[in-house]
Amino acid sequence: MNNYLVPSYPNRGINFVTGKGIYLVDDKGRKFLDLGSNYGVNIFGYNHPRILGSLKKQLETLINLHGSFNNNTRTLAAEKLTQICGGKLSQVFFSNSGAEAIEAALKFARLATAKSHFIAMNHGYHGKTLGALSATGGDKYRHFFEPLLWQFSHVPFGDIKAVEKNIRQDTSAIIIEPIQGEGGIKLATKIYFRALQKLCQAKNILLIVDEIQTGLGRTGTFLAGQQFGLTPDILCLGKGLAGGIPIGATLVTETIAQAIPLHIHTTTFGGNPLATAGILATLAEINQNLLQHIRSTGKYFLSALKKIKHPKIIEARGIGLMLGLELTENATWLLKALQEKYIIAIPAGSNIVRFLPPYLISKKEVNKAIKIINRIFSISKH
Template sequence: MTFLFKNYSRRPIHLVSGKGTIVQDDKGKQYLDFISGIAVVSLGHAHPAIVETIKNQSEKLWHVSNLFESPEQEKLAETLTKNTRFAHAFFCNSGAEANEAAIKLARKHTGKHVIITFEQSFHGRTFGAMAATGQEKIKQGFGPMLESFRTVPFNDPAALEAAIDDDVAAIMLEVIQGEGGVHEVTAEFTDAIAGICKSKGILCIVDEVQTGIGRTGTRYAYEQTSLVPDIMTLAKGLGGGFPIGAMLGTAELFDAFTPGSHGTTFGGNPLAISVAQTVVDYIFDGSFLKEVQHKSDYLIGKLESALPKQFDVRGKGLLLGIDCKEDVTSFISKAEVVGLLVVQAGPTVIRLLPPLTVTEEEIDQAVDLLSSVLLIPSLN
């Protein structure tokens, strides 16, 4: 018997502690964590600076209502928008909430109701975010979806152009579709999106819930593309393990969110804001981001050297996928047995999401373990 709903396929491991990239279960077995809470534990487990921040803030103030001024929110908003085209931030608790806010802001600002999203996308499991998601398995059993989303093929400029009409408020996309199989947007497609948005007066929403906060080697993944976003959403790595989400928007959108038009009870509470500020102060340092890029090159090189050509390695930064061309469920279970935690991205793709603080030695160990799991079956 369980007192929990069975909406998760839980793995038979009870993790009880962690430090950096290493976690330990209740039986004392250690694992290399190349999931990091699904791109959440950006600075590794129990990072000393985050631990100290939580201790200090917990002795001051945990929660106050958003009815009161928050200089701390102002500071974090300034950090996140610095040297971008964004001017304002809204803080919430998760990526799905950030995407709900983005959807509402786009519709309210434009007065239009249609938002174009893409096949294999993932934007969350609340009702609006679920409707925006381009995967039928996420929607099964919940009845009719909200009608204001049009889902078109990813990286198909002609299909996108055909979906545009006067009712379109925004185009919403991920730079890398993490949940959908680690599919990266092409330069041709970002050029097409940027051109359509500019010529038609359509807003561009970039969902950086998984790709943002240094995960791809820059502050935000869109910075490596020609995209010109009007709205961006963040969560996961922003709190380094503590729940927080954010939506950023340009100055032109400021007047759309008037008092009472949107809100949250817990979003932007002092504890979450203090942790997020610590995280971004670390990650947005230029030398730290260069290290992420270096580790990415190192990990990709190791994988490509260790694995045969039929394994397709793709992605950016420390958001990588290995397409094994077959179901990877057994591979992931076998990886756990040898002490490596990884996660799927679609049925045939193993996703690697180590903490951004992972070391080269840990990368070497992980590749060796993964190779032993992937190559032995191929010899049978």
Template sequence: MLEARYGLGLYVSRGITLVRGAGAYVWDSDGRRYLDCTAAYGVASLGHCHPAVVEAISQQAATLIACSGSFGNDQRAQLYADLMTVLPYGLTRVFFCNSGAEANEAALKFARLTTGRHGVVAAQRGFHGRTAGALTATWEPKYREPFEPLLPGFTYIPYNDEAALDAAITDEIGAVILEVVQGEGGVRPGTTAFLHRAQQLCRERGALLILDEVQSGFGRTGTFFACEAVGIEPDILTMAKGIASGFPMGAVALGERVAKLSPGQHGTTFGGGPLACAAARATVRVLKETNLPAQVERLSGLFFERLRAIPSHRIREVRGRGYMIGIELTEPAAPYIAAAQERGLLVLNAGVNVIRLLPPLVLTEEDITLATMILKEILR
């Protein structure tokens, strides 16, 4: 009631209040348990309240909470070093911020500063955030049109269309921004040929390739970053969501083709703060020590196999990569998302007719069995 009274109403209420989480499960205010295949839109990568993350945040909160980028900090310095062990080849510098939209906003600025060109090629069905620059790169008209005019110079091409990409990258284009797996746009993986062509054309024509791994990064697709599985080396990589297991954080990694930046050209008050860095360090450490990306690769194959075996005329296609799963239906998904919630399974949409699953990476085979059983029950 208080949220409805004082909030802005910018979110469609799911009708339950979540008050506790542990691993892949959350509990509502009535004490009912749900298998959470939303992971709070993909941020709870290690599951809810992972002990290593809780301990890291607790210890840091008792040590130092705030430290701006004007001063060095031990947690920030160590996180830089930790990321260098997992980032794709060629990415050697990092800027910390607070969200995926901020990361993409910074990436677009860095590309413009480097190339001196204002043009940007983005993909249809792409989603990159809701701030002005990131929103301009986002294709869906319902997000953009109420706030136009936005930034000029953006071109949208069909995803995975190599010919359209070739035609769009002119000498006015400073950046191409793509998701390796489109999330909001329906959970659509990029083809290896398309992504390699984007890299080749950017190199040849002086543009920078920005890969948006805000949703697909940090083990979600079965490798630390989705671009690794297709052998792509971006000039700029944007990250957020799973980077700190639910603590708000974003980051931008830069390669050698991106210009060196000067003090004042960009900045943030909270980015790279000690609490966020401590949570991110714990996340990276657990991902590496437990090899969770490999577990995602193994168990997601089982998940896809079971979902594709559901006998339902309502299912048009099951697609995605790792724990980015889209079930495209022949009808609107909303009633089935509600039905799943009634049975103790939380899932998302990706457009009107796609059920989207973004479970924590700690999902077990038993959890997969439960999720499949509920989805089979509601979709048959």
């Protein structure tokens, strides 16, 4: 079917028209349990009454306003965001996507340090615009476009010696995800992150933490980096930050903010009142009870995944509601089999099925999903 779109996405063959809670509904009225939340965007599912209410109100008040004018909604969203992220972060640059949040982070690091060598991680994923793609690891998305920008050294995730070895006089910053999402739900140790933080301090290198996927409670704390003792100089957020309205946010320290000259980095839609009303509505929903729910439901989901035994399963892993099931082979067949049973999951790399359910998921729905996954594996040939 020609849908008049550039064919850069795989077509999953379903036409969704609406959603309610953690279910998506297709044009035939069929309900699908959504365990992917649109790659981590719909953290409160679909048509959440309070978030929807705030967005509707803002739609009828003021949708867009250039960053050169003041707007209380935008200011309040920035203030709340810096308060909740804490640490050294005191100023926000708003944009419209995760990749844009990374572009700003890289440019701000360069402006603040006057250096242009960066250390990034193998299998790290930071988006596909040219700057973000330069930080993204691996050949898969890069090979058509090389040479990419500036100078990036990619090192194995979790290997502090490799970071040490690649530090140069002109190293501006290290960019890292606390848990690699697209790279396959890959984890590193607390010891590694502490050493990384110390190294940045000792060598006067900025630490850019990409929490576009892991942030906003996904792992059971507001930022995943809080579990690893990370205090970034630059923090990137996106995805579900604005209640489903496109958003990117780059938070920086006071010192970095002062190094950014007037006019040098702006974007027409950045921090528009609609998106920033979405931020306020989203932040209002995130509290200690919710984070506790994410931790306990995530633990329950992970332990149930770990109990599924099959020769095709290598491992189930993750933190909070950011989970992955690694297979010995390409995982597309499992995604398809789940979809046939009205469950939407998403890939992470070729052989991992990723679960990023909306935070509203309950143990009952986890049980339903686990029952179906078990059934799929029980009839799958070895």
